[in-house]
Amino acid sequence: MTEFQTKYNIIDEKPPQNAPLKAQYKQGFGFYTMKERLPVILTQVIDQLSKDKEQIVQHFGEDAREELKQAIGEISKLKYELQTDKEFSPIETELGDKQVWNDFIGGLGGDNTYYSACWLYAETYMYRRLNNIFESTTLLKKLDYFQQQKHKAFTNSCDAMGAILNSIELFNEDKHSKNETEIGDFFQKMLKLNLWGNRCDLSLTAGEEYQQDGDPLSLLESCNSYIVSNHCSAVWDHVRQLKNPTGAPVVIDIINDNSGYELFTDLCLADFIVEHQLASRVNFNVKAIPWYISDVTPKDMAWTLDALKTHSNPLLSAFGHRLQSRFDAGTLVLKDVDNFWTSPYEFHRMRDINPDLYQQLTQSQLLIFKGDLNYRKLLGDFNFPYTTPFRDALRGFHPTALCSLRTVKADLICGLAEGLSDKLDAKDEHWMTTGEYGVIQFTHN
Numbered sequence: 001m002t003e004f005q006t007k008y009n010i011i012d013e014k015p016p017q018n019a020p021l022k023a024q025y026k027q028g029f030g031f032y033t034m035k036e037r038l039p040v041i042l043t044q045v046i047d048q049l050s051k052d053k054e055q056i057v058q059h060f061g062e063d064a065r066e067e068l069k070q071a072i073g074e075i076s077k078l079k080y081e082l083q084t085d086k087e088f089s090p091i092e093t094e095l096g097d098k099q100v101w102n103d104f105i106g107g108l109g110g111d112n113t114y115y116s117a118c119w120l121y122a123e124t125y126m127y128r129r130l131n132n133i134f135e136s137t138t139l140l141k142k143l144d145y146f147q148q149q150k151h152k153a154f155t156n157s158c159d160a161m162g163a164i165l166n167s168i169e170l171f172n173e174d175k176h177s178k179n180e181t182e183i184g185d186f187f188q189k190m191l192k193l194n195l196w197g198n199r200c201d202l203s204l205t206a207g208e209e210y211q212q213d214g215d216p217l218s219l220l221e222s223c224n225s226y227i228v229s230n231h232c233s234a235v236w237d238h239v240r241q242l243k244n245p246t247g248a249p250v251v252i253d254i255i256n257d258n259s260g261y262e263l264f265t266d267l268c269l270a271d272f273i274v275e276h277q278l279a280s281r282v283n284f285n286v287k288a289i290p291w292y293i294s295d296v297t298p299k300d301m302a303w304t305l306d307a308l309k310t311h312s313n314p315l316l317s318a319f320g321h322r323l324q325s326r327f328d329a330g331t332l333v334l335k336d337v338d339n340f341w342t343s344p345y346e347f348h349r350m351r352d353i354n355p356d357l358y359q360q361l362t363q364s365q366l367l368i369f370k371g372d373l374n375y376r377k378l379l380g381d382f383n384f385p386y387t388t389p390f391r392d393a394l395r396g397f398h399p400t401a402l403c404s405l406r407t408v409k410a411d412l413i414c415g416l417a418e419g420l421s422d423k424l425d426a427k428d429e430h431w432m433t434t435g436e437y438g439v440i441q442f443t444h445n
Contacts (some may be wrong), residue, residue, distance in 0.1 A: 009116065020118040021381045021412060022111075029411045029433045030119030034082065038126055041293065042079040045130070045145050046072050052148070060139045067137040074133040078126070086124055087113045091132055095288065097339040100353065101128065104344050105221030120381035124344045130151040131289045144290045150300060153260030154307060158316065159263050163215035164193065165315040168268060172275060181275050184236045190269045191232055192220045195405040195438045196370045198257060223438075228408070228424070229390070231442035235403050238442065239278050242365050249280035253364040255341070255369025256286050259300040266370065267304075267323055274331045279365070281331055288337040292373055297442040301334055330376075346380035348395040361399040362445075368403050375406040375439075382410055390415040400445045407438045415441050 015021050015028040033365025039146045049056070049072055057065050088108070091101045105112060105125075114122045134140050144150075149242035171178075171186055193216060224230075242250045252273060254266055270282035286296040305327070326332040340354045351358045361367060369378060379393050390404070393414040411423075424431045431437055 017383050017385055019382055020115065021120070021410075023119050023122060024115045028119075030122075030357060031115075032433075033119065034114055034124060038123065039079055039083055042075055042082070042126075042130070046075050048148060048300060049075075049145060050091065056140075056143065057175060060143070064137075064139045067138050067140050071133050071137060071140060074136075078129055082114050082126060085113045088112050088117070091128065093118075093132055093135055095135065095339065097343060100343055100345075108317055112176075118381050120346070120376050121344045124342075127291055128289075128342065128344075129257055131291075143298065144299060146290045146293050150259045150294055151303070153258075153294060154304065155266070157264070158263035158311065158313065160216055160261065162313050162315050164217055164265075165319050167215070167217045168272065169315065175276065180274075183278075184240060187239065187272065187276075187278070188232045188236055189217065189220055189380060191235060191274050191440060192223070192227070192268045193404065194265045194368075194370070195227070195407065195440055196220070196223060197262040198405060198407045198438070199435050200236065226437050227440060228413075228420060228437050229417075229439040229441055231403070232392075232440045234442045235440065238366065238401055238444070239273075250278075251281050251283065251364045252279045252366045252368065253283040253285060253335075254368045254369060254373055256284055256296045257374060258294040259296040259304065260294060262294075262370070263296050263300065263304055266390065267319075269368075270332055271319070271323060271326065274326055279304065281333060283333045283335050283364070285335050285341060286337060287342050290341055291342055295373075298334060298337060299413070346395075347377050348380060348397040350397065350399075358399055364400050366401050366403065367399070368405060370405055372406055372409040374411055375404050376412065379412055379414060380403060381412065384414050386413050386421045387417045387418055388414040390441040394443065398443070398445045401443065402445070403440065403442045405438075405440055407435045409434050409435050413439065415439065 010024050010026050010031070015025040015030070021028060021030050023030040025031060049068060053065070053068060056068060088105045089306045090105060091098060093101075104121075108117060108121070108145070111117050114126070117125075130145075134143055134145070196216065239252075252270075254270065256263065256266055266284070270284070273279050273282055284296075284301065286298060286301060290297060305320055305324055308316050309324060311317050311320065323332065327334070338354070338357050340350060340357050343353070345353050369375065378397065380395065382393075384393050391398075394402075408431070413432065424437070428434070
Protein backbone atom coordinates (compact mmCIF):
# COMPACT_ATOMS: atom_id res chain seq x y z
CA MET A 1 0.00 0.00 0.00
CA THR A 2 1.43 3.39 -0.94
CA GLU A 3 0.78 5.95 1.75
CA PHE A 4 0.43 9.62 0.96
CA GLN A 5 0.95 11.40 4.25
CA THR A 6 0.38 15.00 5.26
CA LYS A 7 0.82 16.93 8.45
CA TYR A 8 -2.11 15.06 10.07
CA ASN A 9 -0.85 11.68 8.95
CA ILE A 10 -3.61 11.48 6.33
CA ILE A 11 -3.43 8.35 4.20
CA ASP A 12 -4.82 8.71 0.68
CA GLU A 13 -6.53 5.30 0.70
CA LYS A 14 -9.90 3.76 1.50
CA PRO A 15 -10.23 2.57 5.12
CA PRO A 16 -8.76 -0.95 5.31
CA GLN A 17 -11.02 -3.89 6.17
CA ASN A 18 -10.83 -5.69 9.52
CA ALA A 19 -9.76 -2.45 11.23
CA PRO A 20 -11.54 0.50 12.92
CA LEU A 21 -12.71 3.30 10.64
CA LYS A 22 -10.59 6.43 11.13
CA ALA A 23 -10.74 9.95 9.70
CA GLN A 24 -7.10 9.71 8.63
CA TYR A 25 -8.15 7.61 5.60
CA LYS A 26 -8.81 10.28 3.00
CA GLN A 27 -11.15 8.16 0.85
CA GLY A 28 -13.44 7.29 3.75
CA PHE A 29 -16.57 9.09 5.00
CA GLY A 30 -14.87 9.65 8.37
CA PHE A 31 -12.36 12.00 6.73
CA TYR A 32 -15.15 13.91 4.96
CA THR A 33 -17.08 14.12 8.25
CA MET A 34 -14.13 15.46 10.21
CA LYS A 35 -12.95 17.88 7.52
CA GLU A 36 -16.26 19.13 6.12
CA ARG A 37 -19.37 18.15 8.06
CA LEU A 38 -18.41 18.72 11.70
CA PRO A 39 -16.85 22.19 11.24
CA VAL A 40 -20.02 23.23 9.37
CA ILE A 41 -22.21 21.88 12.18
CA LEU A 42 -20.24 23.86 14.81
CA THR A 43 -20.42 26.99 12.65
CA GLN A 44 -24.18 26.56 12.36
CA VAL A 45 -24.52 26.27 16.15
CA ILE A 46 -22.61 29.56 16.49
CA ASP A 47 -24.80 31.22 13.83
CA GLN A 48 -28.03 29.98 15.42
CA LEU A 49 -26.97 31.15 18.89
CA SER A 50 -26.04 34.56 17.51
CA LYS A 51 -29.37 34.80 15.69
CA ASP A 52 -31.36 33.73 18.78
CA LYS A 53 -29.32 35.80 21.24
CA GLU A 54 -32.11 38.18 22.35
CA GLN A 55 -34.61 35.35 22.66
CA ILE A 56 -32.13 33.33 24.79
CA VAL A 57 -31.40 36.35 27.02
CA GLN A 58 -35.13 36.95 27.44
CA HIS A 59 -35.61 33.33 28.51
CA PHE A 60 -32.52 32.83 30.70
CA GLY A 61 -32.00 36.39 32.01
CA GLU A 62 -29.72 39.33 31.20
CA ASP A 63 -26.69 37.66 32.79
CA ALA A 64 -26.92 34.96 30.12
CA ARG A 65 -25.70 37.50 27.53
CA GLU A 66 -22.10 37.29 28.72
CA GLU A 67 -22.28 33.50 29.16
CA LEU A 68 -23.56 33.14 25.60
CA LYS A 69 -20.67 35.22 24.30
CA GLN A 70 -18.20 33.02 26.20
CA ALA A 71 -19.90 29.83 24.96
CA ILE A 72 -19.63 31.01 21.34
CA GLY A 73 -15.92 31.66 21.92
CA GLU A 74 -15.49 28.15 23.35
CA ILE A 75 -17.28 26.57 20.35
CA SER A 76 -14.91 28.44 18.01
CA LYS A 77 -12.02 27.05 20.04
CA LEU A 78 -13.45 23.52 19.79
CA LYS A 79 -13.76 23.95 16.01
CA TYR A 80 -10.09 25.01 15.85
CA GLU A 81 -9.02 21.95 17.88
CA LEU A 82 -10.98 19.72 15.51
CA GLN A 83 -9.54 21.31 12.38
CA THR A 84 -5.96 21.15 13.69
CA ASP A 85 -6.19 17.54 14.94
CA LYS A 86 -5.53 18.32 18.60
CA GLU A 87 -5.39 15.67 21.32
CA PHE A 88 -8.58 15.02 23.30
CA SER A 89 -8.61 16.90 26.59
CA PRO A 90 -10.31 15.54 29.74
CA ILE A 91 -13.91 16.47 30.50
CA GLU A 92 -15.02 18.31 33.63
CA THR A 93 -18.67 17.54 34.29
CA GLU A 94 -21.26 16.94 36.98
CA LEU A 95 -23.52 14.83 34.75
CA GLY A 96 -22.15 11.59 36.19
CA ASP A 97 -20.10 10.47 33.20
CA LYS A 98 -16.81 12.22 33.99
CA GLN A 99 -14.92 9.10 35.03
CA VAL A 100 -16.26 7.03 32.12
CA TRP A 101 -15.09 9.64 29.62
CA ASN A 102 -11.75 10.43 31.20
CA ASP A 103 -10.86 6.76 31.71
CA PHE A 104 -11.74 6.24 28.08
CA ILE A 105 -9.60 9.16 26.86
CA GLY A 106 -6.73 8.01 29.07
CA GLY A 107 -6.92 4.52 27.57
CA LEU A 108 -6.57 5.65 23.95
CA GLY A 109 -2.79 5.86 24.08
CA GLY A 110 -1.30 7.61 21.05
CA ASP A 111 -4.50 7.38 18.96
CA ASN A 112 -6.17 10.24 20.82
CA THR A 113 -6.70 12.95 18.21
CA TYR A 114 -9.60 13.66 15.85
CA TYR A 115 -7.93 12.03 12.85
CA SER A 116 -5.97 9.23 14.56
CA ALA A 117 -8.75 7.90 16.84
CA CYS A 118 -11.52 5.61 15.70
CA TRP A 119 -14.02 7.84 13.86
CA LEU A 120 -16.83 6.87 16.28
CA TYR A 121 -14.73 8.01 19.26
CA ALA A 122 -13.72 11.30 17.64
CA GLU A 123 -17.19 12.33 16.51
CA THR A 124 -18.81 11.31 19.78
CA TYR A 125 -16.12 13.20 21.72
CA MET A 126 -16.85 16.38 19.74
CA TYR A 127 -20.57 16.27 20.58
CA ARG A 128 -19.79 15.56 24.24
CA ARG A 129 -17.35 18.49 24.38
CA LEU A 130 -19.95 20.75 22.76
CA ASN A 131 -22.44 19.99 25.52
CA ASN A 132 -19.71 20.38 28.10
CA ILE A 133 -19.37 24.05 27.07
CA PHE A 134 -22.95 24.74 28.16
CA GLU A 135 -22.74 22.59 31.28
CA SER A 136 -19.88 24.80 32.44
CA THR A 137 -22.13 27.89 32.47
CA THR A 138 -24.40 28.95 35.33
CA LEU A 139 -27.53 29.86 33.37
CA LEU A 140 -27.35 28.00 30.04
CA LYS A 141 -26.99 24.43 31.32
CA LYS A 142 -30.42 23.47 29.98
CA LEU A 143 -30.12 25.23 26.62
CA ASP A 144 -30.67 22.89 23.66
CA TYR A 145 -28.63 24.47 20.87
CA PHE A 146 -30.19 22.08 18.33
CA GLN A 147 -33.80 22.75 19.35
CA GLN A 148 -34.80 24.96 16.39
CA GLN A 149 -33.77 22.39 13.79
CA LYS A 150 -35.56 19.59 15.64
CA HIS A 151 -38.80 21.54 15.88
CA LYS A 152 -38.68 22.43 12.18
CA ALA A 153 -38.07 18.76 11.29
CA PHE A 154 -41.37 17.97 13.02
CA THR A 155 -43.48 20.80 11.63
CA ASN A 156 -42.18 20.28 8.07
CA SER A 157 -43.54 16.72 8.08
CA CYS A 158 -47.04 17.15 9.53
CA ASP A 159 -48.87 16.49 6.24
CA ALA A 160 -47.07 13.16 5.85
CA MET A 161 -47.87 12.32 9.49
CA GLY A 162 -51.57 12.93 8.84
CA ALA A 163 -51.51 10.62 5.79
CA ILE A 164 -49.81 7.86 7.82
CA LEU A 165 -52.30 8.14 10.69
CA ASN A 166 -55.18 7.98 8.23
CA SER A 167 -53.90 4.61 6.93
CA ILE A 168 -53.29 3.29 10.45
CA GLU A 169 -56.75 4.33 11.66
CA LEU A 170 -58.36 2.60 8.66
CA PHE A 171 -56.49 -0.60 9.52
CA ASN A 172 -57.34 -0.38 13.24
CA GLU A 173 -61.04 0.34 12.69
CA ASP A 174 -62.04 -3.31 12.53
CA LYS A 175 -59.00 -4.75 14.27
CA HIS A 176 -60.96 -7.62 15.85
CA SER A 177 -61.71 -9.05 12.41
CA LYS A 178 -58.03 -9.04 11.42
CA ASN A 179 -56.22 -12.36 11.33
CA GLU A 180 -52.58 -12.90 12.30
CA THR A 181 -51.38 -12.74 8.68
CA GLU A 182 -53.01 -9.33 8.14
CA ILE A 183 -51.59 -7.98 11.40
CA GLY A 184 -48.18 -9.41 10.46
CA ASP A 185 -48.25 -7.77 7.04
CA PHE A 186 -49.13 -4.40 8.55
CA PHE A 187 -46.52 -4.80 11.30
CA GLN A 188 -43.88 -5.31 8.61
CA LYS A 189 -45.14 -2.18 6.85
CA MET A 190 -44.72 -0.30 10.13
CA LEU A 191 -41.16 -1.61 10.48
CA LYS A 192 -40.32 -0.38 6.99
CA LEU A 193 -41.98 2.97 7.66
CA ASN A 194 -39.84 3.20 10.78
CA LEU A 195 -36.72 2.27 8.81
CA TRP A 196 -37.24 4.99 6.20
CA GLY A 197 -38.14 7.49 8.90
CA ASN A 198 -34.44 7.31 9.71
CA ARG A 199 -33.65 9.15 6.46
CA CYS A 200 -34.52 12.39 8.29
CA ASP A 201 -31.15 12.75 9.99
CA LEU A 202 -30.00 16.32 10.45
CA SER A 203 -26.44 15.31 11.26
CA LEU A 204 -26.17 13.84 7.74
CA THR A 205 -27.43 17.05 6.13
CA ALA A 206 -25.32 19.15 8.55
CA GLY A 207 -28.51 20.63 9.98
CA GLU A 208 -30.14 21.49 6.64
CA GLU A 209 -33.93 21.24 6.73
CA TYR A 210 -35.50 17.96 5.66
CA GLN A 211 -39.12 17.64 4.67
CA GLN A 212 -41.06 14.38 4.56
CA ASP A 213 -44.14 14.82 2.40
CA GLY A 214 -46.65 12.75 0.45
CA ASP A 215 -47.94 9.50 1.94
CA PRO A 216 -44.88 7.47 2.99
CA LEU A 217 -46.95 4.28 3.55
CA SER A 218 -48.02 4.21 -0.10
CA LEU A 219 -44.38 4.50 -1.20
CA LEU A 220 -43.08 1.58 0.89
CA GLU A 221 -43.34 -1.14 -1.76
CA SER A 222 -41.32 0.91 -4.24
CA CYS A 223 -38.52 1.14 -1.64
CA ASN A 224 -38.17 -2.63 -1.05
CA SER A 225 -35.32 -3.00 -3.54
CA TYR A 226 -33.34 -0.45 -1.51
CA ILE A 227 -33.37 -2.66 1.60
CA VAL A 228 -30.04 -4.39 1.00
CA SER A 229 -30.35 -6.81 3.94
CA ASN A 230 -33.93 -7.56 4.90
CA HIS A 231 -34.84 -9.71 7.92
CA CYS A 232 -38.28 -8.12 8.19
CA SER A 233 -40.21 -11.42 8.16
CA ALA A 234 -37.82 -12.89 10.79
CA VAL A 235 -38.62 -9.95 13.09
CA TRP A 236 -42.34 -10.64 12.67
CA ASP A 237 -41.85 -14.39 13.26
CA HIS A 238 -40.15 -13.51 16.53
CA VAL A 239 -42.75 -10.92 17.63
CA ARG A 240 -45.78 -13.12 16.89
CA GLN A 241 -44.39 -15.84 19.16
CA LEU A 242 -43.73 -13.50 22.07
CA LYS A 243 -46.98 -13.94 23.96
CA ASN A 244 -45.79 -15.26 27.26
CA PRO A 245 -47.61 -18.46 28.33
CA THR A 246 -46.96 -17.61 32.00
CA GLY A 247 -48.75 -14.30 31.57
CA ALA A 248 -45.58 -12.34 32.36
CA PRO A 249 -45.42 -9.01 30.52
CA VAL A 250 -43.84 -8.95 27.07
CA VAL A 251 -41.53 -5.96 26.75
CA ILE A 252 -40.02 -4.37 23.63
CA ASP A 253 -37.39 -1.63 23.82
CA ILE A 254 -36.74 0.99 21.16
CA ILE A 255 -33.30 2.59 21.33
CA ASN A 256 -34.20 5.88 19.70
CA ASP A 257 -32.29 7.96 17.21
CA ASN A 258 -33.72 11.19 15.73
CA SER A 259 -36.57 13.37 16.91
CA GLY A 260 -39.02 15.03 14.51
CA TYR A 261 -40.53 12.77 11.85
CA GLU A 262 -38.46 9.75 12.86
CA LEU A 263 -39.65 9.90 16.47
CA PHE A 264 -43.20 10.13 15.12
CA THR A 265 -42.64 6.83 13.25
CA ASP A 266 -41.21 5.30 16.45
CA LEU A 267 -44.37 6.33 18.29
CA CYS A 268 -46.54 4.89 15.48
CA LEU A 269 -44.73 1.54 15.70
CA ALA A 270 -45.00 1.44 19.50
CA ASP A 271 -48.69 2.41 19.38
CA PHE A 272 -49.38 -0.35 16.83
CA ILE A 273 -47.56 -2.94 18.99
CA VAL A 274 -49.63 -2.02 22.05
CA GLU A 275 -52.91 -1.64 20.12
CA HIS A 276 -52.61 -5.16 18.70
CA GLN A 277 -51.32 -6.64 21.96
CA LEU A 278 -48.03 -7.77 20.44
CA ALA A 279 -46.37 -6.63 23.67
CA SER A 280 -47.56 -5.37 27.04
CA ARG A 281 -45.11 -2.48 27.12
CA VAL A 282 -42.79 -0.55 24.81
CA ASN A 283 -39.87 1.33 26.36
CA PHE A 284 -38.14 4.31 24.78
CA ASN A 285 -34.42 4.85 25.40
CA VAL A 286 -33.37 8.42 24.62
CA LYS A 287 -30.28 10.62 25.06
CA ALA A 288 -29.45 12.54 28.23
CA ILE A 289 -28.11 15.59 26.36
CA PRO A 290 -28.41 17.25 22.91
CA TRP A 291 -26.64 14.80 20.62
CA TYR A 292 -25.75 14.46 16.91
CA ILE A 293 -28.06 17.40 16.18
CA SER A 294 -31.42 15.65 16.00
CA ASP A 295 -31.28 12.83 18.58
CA VAL A 296 -34.23 12.54 20.96
CA THR A 297 -33.91 13.85 24.54
CA PRO A 298 -36.65 13.65 27.23
CA LYS A 299 -37.48 17.30 26.48
CA ASP A 300 -37.99 16.42 22.77
CA MET A 301 -40.36 13.59 23.70
CA ALA A 302 -42.44 15.92 25.90
CA TRP A 303 -42.45 18.63 23.21
CA THR A 304 -43.52 16.13 20.52
CA LEU A 305 -46.43 14.84 22.60
CA ASP A 306 -47.57 18.40 23.28
CA ALA A 307 -47.18 19.37 19.60
CA LEU A 308 -49.31 16.38 18.57
CA LYS A 309 -51.99 16.93 21.24
CA THR A 310 -52.43 20.61 20.35
CA HIS A 311 -52.22 20.20 16.55
CA SER A 312 -55.02 21.58 14.40
CA ASN A 313 -55.21 18.32 12.43
CA PRO A 314 -57.70 16.17 14.40
CA LEU A 315 -55.84 12.95 13.44
CA LEU A 316 -52.58 14.23 14.94
CA SER A 317 -54.35 15.61 17.99
CA ALA A 318 -56.22 12.34 18.66
CA PHE A 319 -52.98 10.39 18.23
CA GLY A 320 -51.20 12.68 20.70
CA HIS A 321 -53.93 12.17 23.31
CA ARG A 322 -53.90 8.39 22.77
CA LEU A 323 -50.13 8.30 23.22
CA GLN A 324 -50.41 10.39 26.38
CA SER A 325 -52.96 7.96 27.82
CA ARG A 326 -50.62 5.04 27.02
CA PHE A 327 -47.72 6.80 28.80
CA ASP A 328 -50.05 7.50 31.74
CA ALA A 329 -51.11 3.83 31.82
CA GLY A 330 -47.52 2.55 31.58
CA THR A 331 -47.93 0.67 28.30
CA LEU A 332 -45.49 3.19 26.81
CA VAL A 333 -42.55 4.14 29.04
CA LEU A 334 -39.83 6.74 28.69
CA LYS A 335 -36.97 5.07 30.53
CA ASP A 336 -34.66 7.03 32.82
CA VAL A 337 -31.86 8.34 30.65
CA ASP A 338 -28.62 6.41 30.82
CA ASN A 339 -25.30 8.11 30.10
CA PHE A 340 -24.10 5.01 28.27
CA TRP A 341 -26.10 6.09 25.20
CA THR A 342 -23.93 9.24 25.02
CA SER A 343 -20.69 7.53 25.94
CA PRO A 344 -17.97 6.74 23.38
CA TYR A 345 -18.25 3.01 23.99
CA GLU A 346 -19.32 0.38 21.47
CA PHE A 347 -22.22 -1.82 22.53
CA HIS A 348 -20.11 -4.97 22.80
CA ARG A 349 -18.35 -3.29 25.74
CA MET A 350 -21.62 -2.48 27.57
CA ARG A 351 -21.56 -5.61 29.74
CA ASP A 352 -18.20 -4.54 31.26
CA ILE A 353 -18.71 -0.76 31.31
CA ASN A 354 -22.37 -0.65 32.36
CA PRO A 355 -23.52 -4.09 33.57
CA ASP A 356 -26.73 -2.62 35.07
CA LEU A 357 -27.92 -1.35 31.69
CA TYR A 358 -26.95 -4.64 30.01
CA GLN A 359 -28.95 -6.52 32.65
CA GLN A 360 -31.96 -4.24 32.10
CA LEU A 361 -31.87 -4.95 28.38
CA THR A 362 -31.89 -8.71 29.00
CA GLN A 363 -35.37 -8.23 30.52
CA SER A 364 -36.71 -7.13 27.13
CA GLN A 365 -37.96 -9.62 24.53
CA LEU A 366 -36.79 -7.47 21.60
CA LEU A 367 -34.48 -4.47 21.23
CA ILE A 368 -35.03 -2.24 18.19
CA PHE A 369 -31.94 -0.15 17.52
CA LYS A 370 -32.72 2.88 15.39
CA GLY A 371 -30.44 4.64 12.97
CA ASP A 372 -26.92 4.97 11.77
CA LEU A 373 -25.12 5.94 14.98
CA ASN A 374 -26.63 2.99 16.87
CA TYR A 375 -25.56 0.75 13.98
CA ARG A 376 -22.04 2.15 14.14
CA LYS A 377 -22.00 1.39 17.87
CA LEU A 378 -23.34 -2.12 17.27
CA LEU A 379 -20.46 -2.75 14.84
CA GLY A 380 -18.03 -0.58 16.82
CA ASP A 381 -17.13 1.41 13.67
CA PHE A 382 -15.14 -1.69 12.70
CA ASN A 383 -14.77 -2.20 8.98
CA PHE A 384 -15.89 -5.82 8.74
CA PRO A 385 -15.98 -7.50 5.32
CA TYR A 386 -19.46 -6.61 4.09
CA THR A 387 -20.62 -10.25 3.96
CA THR A 388 -19.90 -10.77 7.71
CA PRO A 389 -23.12 -12.10 9.32
CA PHE A 390 -24.89 -9.50 11.50
CA ARG A 391 -24.67 -11.72 14.57
CA ASP A 392 -20.88 -12.14 14.20
CA ALA A 393 -20.37 -8.38 13.79
CA LEU A 394 -21.99 -7.78 17.20
CA ARG A 395 -18.95 -9.37 18.90
CA GLY A 396 -20.86 -10.98 21.74
CA PHE A 397 -23.43 -8.23 22.33
CA HIS A 398 -26.50 -10.45 22.76
CA PRO A 399 -28.54 -9.28 25.77
CA THR A 400 -31.71 -10.51 24.02
CA ALA A 401 -33.15 -10.70 20.49
CA LEU A 402 -32.29 -7.52 18.65
CA CYS A 403 -33.10 -5.75 15.42
CA SER A 404 -31.43 -2.82 13.67
CA LEU A 405 -33.42 -0.43 11.47
CA ARG A 406 -30.83 1.71 9.73
CA THR A 407 -30.63 3.78 6.59
CA VAL A 408 -27.04 3.52 5.39
CA LYS A 409 -25.18 6.80 6.02
CA ALA A 410 -21.65 5.64 6.79
CA ASP A 411 -19.19 3.40 4.98
CA LEU A 412 -19.59 0.29 7.08
CA ILE A 413 -22.09 -2.53 6.80
CA CYS A 414 -22.44 -6.26 7.38
CA GLY A 415 -24.78 -9.06 6.40
CA LEU A 416 -24.73 -8.43 2.63
CA ALA A 417 -25.08 -11.25 0.11
CA GLU A 418 -21.90 -12.17 -1.75
CA GLY A 419 -21.27 -9.75 -4.66
CA LEU A 420 -24.03 -7.27 -3.72
CA SER A 421 -21.68 -4.49 -2.63
CA ASP A 422 -19.85 -4.72 -5.99
CA LYS A 423 -23.15 -4.34 -7.86
CA LEU A 424 -24.10 -1.33 -5.72
CA ASP A 425 -20.64 0.21 -6.18
CA ALA A 426 -21.05 -0.11 -9.95
CA LYS A 427 -24.33 1.84 -9.73
CA ASP A 428 -23.05 4.53 -7.34
CA GLU A 429 -19.70 4.42 -5.58
CA HIS A 430 -21.14 6.63 -2.80
CA TRP A 431 -24.17 4.41 -2.11
CA MET A 432 -23.16 3.86 1.53
CA THR A 433 -23.36 7.53 2.47
CA THR A 434 -26.49 8.81 0.74
CA GLY A 435 -29.17 7.47 3.10
CA GLU A 436 -30.88 5.96 0.04
CA TYR A 437 -30.37 2.34 1.12
CA GLY A 438 -31.38 0.59 4.33
CA VAL A 439 -31.09 -2.57 6.37
CA ILE A 440 -33.51 -4.43 8.64
CA GLN A 441 -31.26 -6.90 10.43
CA PHE A 442 -32.21 -9.29 13.22
CA THR A 443 -30.65 -11.88 15.46
CA HIS A 444 -31.89 -14.05 18.31
CA ASN A 445 -30.05 -13.87 21.62
